[in-house]
Amino acid sequence: MLADSAARHSLDELRARAATHHYTTDTVLECMPFIDIEVMKEMLPKILELTKSPQLGTKIACTHLLVLAAHYLRSDLEPIAGKIMTTLLNGTFDRNPTVRKNYAEALGQVSAHAKPQSVEKLMRKLVNLYETKEDDSTRSSVALTLKAVAKAKIEHIKDNEGILAPLVYLAMHAPKDNESNAVEIYEEIWTDISPGRETGIRTHLAAIREEIEKALISNSWTKKIQAAEAIKSICSGLSSGVGAEREPLLRSLLAAVHGKTFDGKRHLVEAIAALCEVKDGEVVAPALLTECVDALVAEARKHEPAYKRHAVRALGAALAHSRCQRFRQVYDIVKPILAKNELSMEKDSDTEDRESGRERREQLRELKEAAYDLLASAWPEDADTQENYQEVYFEHCSQSYPCSSRSTQLAILSSMSRVLDRLVVLAGGPKDPEHVAAERAVRALTHHVAAVVDYTLKNSNQVRHRRDALQLMETLIKRLKNLNKGDELKKLHDIYQTYAQDLSKDSSYELRSKIDSIKVYFR
Structure with missing residues (x-):
């Protein structure tokens, strides 16, 4: 089908080229210097009638004539330009891509000599067509028309940027299609x-927000995804923050994310997480952030594995930005995920093929990585909550580490390192009221961290694994030194001594440097 379509398009392009170089077309070209606006007005009804011909050659010849008329008559064409543009606009939505392209180019040339009111009317019509029709051919036609107008007279685009900017910004975040370059065209427009991306977003932010809200309340999942992508782009593109537009955008997203899971819904939860990141100087109502976290918690409980992974990651990002305390809920979400062993997963049935089993293992691996990241992001600040979960957490990590895949091991190392930095028990001292319990807790977590580090340095030849394990050990050594924990330090020193000689000769500069930095603590 694709081959037939490409061949047909190539053939139509050849036919179009032949039509513009036909001897009758050449004759028309010779006559053009003698055609004034009065003659053009007389010919116009017949020309516009011929543009509706079912014959491709006739359509292309008519558009070629109108381009020539725009070239020769220029400003004299103004009184009839609006009428010509209306007819040509209909042709830009023809089923044939060659016809659409030629009509769009002709429309652009004619628009260069049209009244400002006619151009504004055209722009509003294009915006309305994009918003009301969802097919790819319509969106491509709108892009081709805007490109042709910009090529013929860029001032028309700049004069109507208030009308176009919201649509163009949303349109350039549509999914890219290999068969169409519409998104690239919208990016050019x-x-x-x-020319300055941040300046443009800031200037038109209110109008862009309104356009995004329309997309989010539509029944089209594609538009919702597009709107979410635009929101993420706004968050990353504005260095000073989203400002007053944050709350209405979040309200619209929260309404859109509610309900069943659809393909691409992950973009919505990612957009919520992006809006939860508040820049310096911005003020956001804590109640609004709480609503966002509540919504993401609900989405993270969904069962579909691919979507659940993105929801879990989004929840982790939102918790990291908002500092909301939801560890108990988070633990309930990730506990069944982490209880599964990705390396020993059995096939659901004898009929399940090998590829399906591999896909399930891959989904679980990605989900577990997201879960470890979420645990670190959600780690509680409250000392009592930490006390309830810290030993369970570190014990799980040390037991799961050997039977995890390489990428999951990296996620475990990263999670443990982040949690160590936030442990209250490693920030206290011997005068703590719960001194005995704290001693036991420090001893236990040191044991689990040491087990993970020792296993990594002994069994892994991956530079990144070894580097992260050494970083984990260095983080713990610093804290233990501050607490004067001699026994625990000796345990880590023994591990260091076992591998230091070989690591100091390693080809990786990162490992040699990390060994040298740890050595300082044992002097």
Whole structure:
């Protein structure tokens, strides 16, 4: 089918080229210097009638004539330009891509000599067509038309940027299609509207927000995804923050994310997480952030594995930005995930093929990585909650580490390192009221961390694994030194001594440097 479509398109392009170089077309070209606006007005009804012909050659010849008329008549064409543009606009939505392209190019040339009111009317019509029709051909036609107008007279785009900017910004975040370059065209038009990306977003932010809200309340999942992508782009593109538009955007997202899971819904939860990141100087109502976290907690409980992974990651990002305390809920979400062994997963049935089993293992691996990241992001600040979970957490990590895949091991190392930095028990001293319990807790977590580090340095030849394990050990050594924990330090020193000689000769500069930095603590 794709081959037939490509062949047909190539053939139509050849036919279009032949039509513009036909001897009758050449004759028309010779006559053009003698055609004034009055003659053009007389010919126009017949020309516009011929543009509706079912014959491709006739359509292309008519558009070629109109381009020539725009070239020769220029400003004299103004009184009839609006009428011509209306007819050509209909042709830009023809089923044939060659016809659409030629009509769009002709429309652009004619628009260069049209009244400002006619151009504004055209722009509003294009915006309305994009918003009301969801097919790819319509969106491509709108892009081709805007590109042709910009090529013929860029001032028309700049003069109507207030109308175009919201649509163009949303349109350039649509999914890219290998068969169409519409998204790239919208990106070019956005550059024409606003050479400075952040300045353009800031200038038109209120209008862009309204356009995004329309997309989020639509029944189209594609539009919702597109809107979410635009929101993420706004968050990353504005260095000073989203400001007053944050709350309405979040309200719209929270309404859109509610309900069943659909393909691409992950973009919505990612957009919520992005909006939870508050820049310096911004003020966001804590109640609003709480609503966002509540929504993400609900989404993280969904069962579909691929979506659940993105929801879990989004929840982790939102918790890291908002500092909301939800560890108990988080633990309930990740506990069944982490209880599964990805390396020993059995096939659900004898009929399950090998590829399906591999896919399930891959999904579980990605989900577990997200879960470890979430645990670190959600780690509680409250000392009592930490006390309830810290030993369970570190024991699980040390037991799961050997039977995890390489990428999951990296996630475990990263999670443990982040949790160590936030442990209250490693920030206290011997005068703590719960001194005996704290001693036991420090001893236990040192045992588990040492087991993970020792296993990594003994069994892994991966530079990144060894580097992260050494970083984990260094983090714990610093804390133990501050607490004067001699027995625990000796345990880590023994591990260091076992591997230091070989690591100091390793080809990796990172490992040699890390060994040298740890050595300082044992002097």
